[in-house]
Amino acid sequence: MIKKLLFALGLAAALFVNAGGQNSRPPLPIEYRVPSDGSGLWWIDKEHEVTFTGLTGWSTMTFSLPLKEELPAGSYVQFSVCLENKGTKAPQDYIVEINEDDVWRSEAGCTFETVDSKVRHPSTFLHIFKLQKAVSDTLFVRCRVNSPLTTGGERLQRVEPENSVALKCRGYVGARLISLGGALPAEEKNLLLIGNSFTYYFGEPIILQEIAFSQGLKLNITASLKGGQTFRQHCGLRMTSSSIKNGSYDYAILQGQSQEPARWAADRKANADVKVAFGELCDKIRLCSPDCKIFIENTWSYPGADNGGFATEDKFFKLLEKGTLKLSRSAKTSRTLVGDAFRMARRECPGIEILDKDSKHQALAGSYLKACVTYLTLSGKPFEGEVPSCGLPEEDAAALRDIAEYTVLR
Secondary structure, rough: OOOOOOOOOOOOOOOOOOOHHHHHHHOOOOOEEEEEOOOOOOOHHHHHOOEOOOOOOOOEEEEEEEEOEEOOOOOOOEEEEEEOOOOOOOEEEEEEEEEEOOOOEOOOOOEOOOHHHHHHOOOEEEEEOOOOOEHHHHHHHHEOOOOEEEEOEEOOOOOOOEEEEEEOOOOOEEEEEEEEOOOOOEEEEEEEEEEEEHEEEEEEEHHHHHHHHHEEEEEEEEEEEEOOOOOOOOOHHHHHHHHHHOOOOOOEEEOOOOHHHHHHHHHHOOOOHHHHHHHHHHHHHHHOOOEEEEEOOOOOOOHHHHHHHHOHHHHHHHHHHHHHHHHHHHHOOOOOOOOHHHHHHHHHHHOOOOOOOOOOOOOHHHHHHHHHHHHHHOOOOOOOOOOOOOOHHHHHHHHHHHHHHHHHOO
């Protein structure tokens, strides 16, 4: 299971004052250092929230990972971070950079933005770097403020109380920094993820990217993930719209609120807007990425929340299946059969905790299984060679991979 980490944050800032008491130059940018215990994973709980305050232009959050051995040039490094603005006057724009031989550099696709804290929409960034030079001792990656402006367009102020940012906690993975090895991927594809907690819990996009890489597929993932969001709510989120416009996608996976396809299937008249909103999102994606293959995710039924508000979990499962099938046909999309895999895993492998303590959200094993189903759906071919277990016991991971293959490829 993922280990919860405590953080030692170092703050380096200097203000130069001349003999007359006047500032001789602007204060140096703040640098936060976020060291790892060696796992490269920052899993945050509310009691140990990691907060950054007073960020201005060129301020940085630097993540470090001690290395057991040198990473040669040509190695691949995965980095992800999830930031949430805690105040209304926090930075908007960031660039992500990697350090090689004491030189910081970035790559295409290494910028991201945040939104006003009132929107309560965390920003999830994922990228795979290819090292140009060997790195020994410690790997450093940083998020640098890339604009002097707040999310509201005002100038950033160091002493502003509302200038506060945090690594996202409660289900999100705050950050991750690991080596993926030096194998050259055979393919590279762009993937858009639109969803909520059923996607971000235990870092499923990160797991998906690592699994795909092990199979020779480099996935460039753009994600707009906010808890509880319906298709209609995603239509109104600025970050979802900007993510759709960001690039030319090969694939897009839309994961709606966990009950809405079932509710729509149960009463299509009362819940007619589910179909309309899903269609609008598909139309927006096709306008920007005409060749994109779009999937609706058939999520899982669960016993929590009184079987999702349905009479039985079996009825919930059948309505989810019916709803996603009809929605996919209406918008000419395909489906990812995550719910089918979850049902089989819970039946065939009762010793593996697929659901979290609330009997609703996925546990780490559930995120792993979902990532396996998604990879197999995109690739259309079975796993080969070594596949990372991503923190699970290898025996459990292997069993879940078998279930995913049966569900998708049978």
